[in-house]
Amino acid sequence: MTTRIAVIGCTHAGTAAITEMARLYPDARITVYERNDNISFLSCGIALHVSGVVQDAQGLFYSSPAKLEELGVTTLMKHDVLAIDTDAKTLTARNLVTGEELTHGYDKLIATTGSWPIIPKMDGIELDGIELCKNFHHARTIIEQAKQAKRIAVIGAGYIGIELVEAFDMLGKDVTLIDNMDRILYKYLDEEMTHAAEQAFKDRGVKLALGQTVTSFQGNAEGRVSKVVTNHGEYEADLVILCIGFRPNTELLKGQVEMLPNGAIKVDEYMRTSKPDVFAAGDSCAVHYNPTGEHAYIPLATNAVRMGTLAARNLMLPTVKYRGTQGTSGIKIYDSNIASTGLTETSALAAGMNVKKVTISDSYRPEFMPTHEPVTLKVVYDADTGRILGAQVMSKVDLTQSINTMSVCIQNGMTMEELGFVDFFFQPHYNKPWNVLNQAGLKAV
Template structure:
């Protein structure tokens, strides 16, 4: 059985390893358009900020290790078309400068996503030398090199999601003056409600980041210098124009599924719709990673949650299914976290905004507490928000912001949501207590005990 895998990062290589280990007489070929496989892009902001210096530390496993297992890995090879009727793929070999066709028995699409650029008045603005995205290992190396130019002092980050916030910290570490422009009224608006975002926003402002919320980027103004190099000089928004020496674009990603035909079911953004085995609606074709949906554990919807955790897990499951196993991915909660200087924030499940959109009957509770005892050095503020069903008290989502280990508390809440725990059970959960780590009643216990029903259940008929 020959399996072709499109894309060699988290989902693709997780699937490749499982197929190679489990399938009978496997032949696995991975086509990756980039220069490396098994690369963790989440480390890029920390590499740019000099938290470590060897970019290859972000590679979980080298190409040679996969080839030693018997997996054929073809770098600099981009799949440009898929013919599901004849079970072929068209591949562009960028090193040889030519295309060829290959055949498959099974196909795993794990081609990831590409970074977005907002609609700009200047159509060729993307050609500016000092405009960067942060998606590939090459992006990280190029940005880090450019930041060493002495004249680069004012840097603008466009986008206030995870990458945007992490980039802002990295640029501060590099001694730059940082401006961050966000279209939404709050940072990380898809992941956090305002009670959490506002703490993060205050931290950025206190650190010296010029924060522009609710502001729309309209253009990048620039020109060609005496060296015939095109550079952006300022960022133009609906509220002003700001001089800059460098721009980092971090407004999000879109699934790289443009080479797939109309026979595939997709979300409006192009994400492949797959089930909890990674199966698409097309026979013998699976999908996983940032190009595909994942089943949401709370809502049951096909959700687009481009995170490495879900990509690895669903890629693994898809590989096992391709190899003949009856495996299933239970679903994602979108659990994720972000750090800015000493401040940590994390979320899991659905937000209050999500619950409103879904029309759920719910309540929320926000608790301001301390992370540990006051007599042990290092006590810090911590804030927890719970979203829960107002009748059953089942927890639907949670968010945390604080310091000194605040973010990892979200793992307890992710486990609680997965197991269908109620706020009442959370209130009495036997959590760790020791002066350096928590108080006798941890903030999670407090939040659970404060969360009460919103209304009494309707009376049931008798008889």
């Protein structure tokens, strides 16, 4: 009997799951339901497109409905799933073009419904010129609106917000960045790193309105936004981009599978939900966060493609375990290369953990070389066991791969003493006899 596999949503996790399943289960009947008219859009490239670094937005797609059709997948674009009955193993979807509703049965279901930007309820939120930044249509809207805009406000100082601020600044716009925390990139970096990044924005004339909460928006006579009001002041803006964060799209499975309080679906190490034959992956899910050993909501494309691939591998039999995540990420701000993994000192202390830190500021290679740019590395570790919990790096030279190395260390439960004596190569073009990661381990011990 042919196995019927239903996949709901087709961005990173969905695309990864589908392509893997088409290879592993050539006899299965795979149907994907996608409410949009495109798939596999790399939203992390939107700021690059806005700034003009990436000229053609089509390059931000890495698959298409046609490619899935070639794999033998039934691809139902512009089909919005309205309801799922996980006991009866059926789903109901609406064709958004014709309005027709259809009900299909399934044997296995993979929920890769992703996430959606958080939209606050406040006065003026419906004004024209207040935009989201998530998908291909948002990218096109932002680019078109930015052509006319002179003053742009970005609300939210996470990765997407920061990258957009830099992009708008490169276009010569008057930019204001607003966030309710007192530092940018608060979730990813400690103050040693964010202070330098903030200074780079100030040097370029970007206004930083940090530690401020947006309370409302005001508009002009034409119904277009003209001002952002916070609890500390008012900022003129004819274009506002909301980058406050994301919440999982999981209403379809509410009350049917276990979730975190924010609605993120809990999955086990094989991507199985609490309901038999229902799998989930990507931004709709909570992930196992290795630094704390607990479930956490960390919507990243890297997590999504791993989870989607694992959902496919484990669909018929539990085969390959998920190794968890460190939330490893990187960003380039002007000429600074920044990356982080695991817990910051700030987040560890806020969680009541007993941690210590080591900060290394050094030239990344010997001073006898023609150039020897400084690098700052910070490592956070458990005060009792020495187990590595997190790391951050910043340098004008691209040393971000060192954070991938630290991610491996955290995933494998390594200690600072072990880090001090890891075998790293030395070559004056690239580093010092004691690699900066070695130096951190030795300093801690």
